[in-house]
Amino acid sequence: MTLDPILLIGGAGIVGRQTAEFLRSTHPDAPLLIGGRNVEKAREAAASIGNAEGVKIDLAAADLGLGKRPVSAVAIYFTDTTTAALRFAQRQRVPYISISPALHEVGPEVAAYMHQPTAAPVVLGTEWLVGATTIPTLEFVRSFKRVDTIRLGAVLGEQDATGPAGFDDLERQTQTIPAVQARRDGIWIWRQGDDLKAELQTLDGTTLSAMALSPHDVVALATETSASNVEFNLAIRQDAGHSHGEPMSAEILIELHGIDVDDQPLHTRHAVVHPDGQMPLTGLGVALLIERLLGLDGKPATPAGLYFPYQLLEPEGYLARFKQSGGKIVALEPS
Known part of the structure; x- marks a missing residue:
């Protein structure tokens, strides 16, 4: 063509x-x-x-x-x-x-x-990361009869390369926004003040301080799955690599709670990772x-x-x- x-x-x-x-x-x-x-x-x-x-x-x-x-x-x-x-x-x-x-x-x-x-x-x-969060999440959702909670987290290495425009966007979205949208108990709310703070447990077991963020994944996945609780948090790792030496500077953490096809509680957690970071x-x-x-x-x-x-x-x-x-x-x- x-x-x-x-x-x-x-x-x-x-x-x-x-x-x-x-x-x-x-x-x-x-x-x-x-x-x-x-x-x-x-x-x-x-x-x-x-x-x-x-x-x-x-x-x-x-x-x-x-x-x-x-x-x-x-x-x-x-x-x-x-x-x-x-x-x-x-x-x-x-x-x-x-x-x-x-x-x-x-x-x-x-x-x-x-x-x-x-x-x-x-x-x-x-x-x-333009589909790298929503698409795997919706694949994991297939194991559930009902999803109640979707907790999404992203970890970026401090040295993860980005350009000036990317830095400007991230700074604007994490430091200049007084409130961030999330879904709790079926209600859309705005996270403010101390509610903007969170913690993420990374692939290598490290616990990092995180901040609330609301990329489109939050509204998209809440609408697609009808989950009552959906939120997204972002952490910056000072060392771009993991403590055991692997060079994975970007992680997406996907945690789901709900019930399986037999009406039993189901809780899953996955990491989406790339050795060369987010770009x-x-x-x-x-x-x-x-x-x-x-x-x-x-x-x-x-x-x-x-x-x-x-x-x-x-x-x-x-x-x-x-x-x-x-x-x-x-x-x-x-x-």
Whole structure:
């Protein structure tokens, strides 16, 4: 199939490069536009990727500074406070993916979608590591007749690489928000004050202080499973590796409580880990979404709509690519 270039805004950053590399490995002929404010950096990234072009992006311009140049999809790796990238995608009637706006920040994107619901598929991609939490969780849920509680935790190494935009997003979402949304006893509440504090027991048994966070996984999984209690906490490990030397700097901890098919109490705990930190999983999620949205996976392209990543990514295929990338899932003793 003839494909217009896929526009990766912020594609010269760490996650953008990961996306480009995943796409290049599976679709070597897919043309890419590596967009950014620094055109020289974008061009350097494009040259290293191959079959790609670096372009300057101007979010103050309706055409993003691209003129009448067509694109096949738009992915953006930082919070676009102008919604210019989404409106550009809608005008071109091509898929749009964002991975940074937090729950309390998605109003402009949702409003833009509601204004033109038939223009293009829009993916609210701020699930933790873009599917690496929701998809495994929903697979574990299959062992339950009823899930009552979902406790999600993420552990990042202090040295886990990210770019300036990623640091800005994480700082904004963890240090400048006075309250974080969670579900308790079937009621949506706001965690505030001391309730923002938590602890996480990591894969190697270490207990870390954590802070409340509310990526889209919280509302998505609560809605999908009808669990009465859903929360998410984030911890930063000072040493990027584990105490026993393994270099896993990113972990996702998934703890479920409920009843099994025999109406007996069931409690499970798993860790989703990757030896290279958070960036490969984030880049993989975006790459797989682009494949699904455009029909590069051999299935019909995704119709216009408003989606979470887990609604588009087929679990078996996702988990196979997850393992190929070096990720693994570990069953843990319940804490």
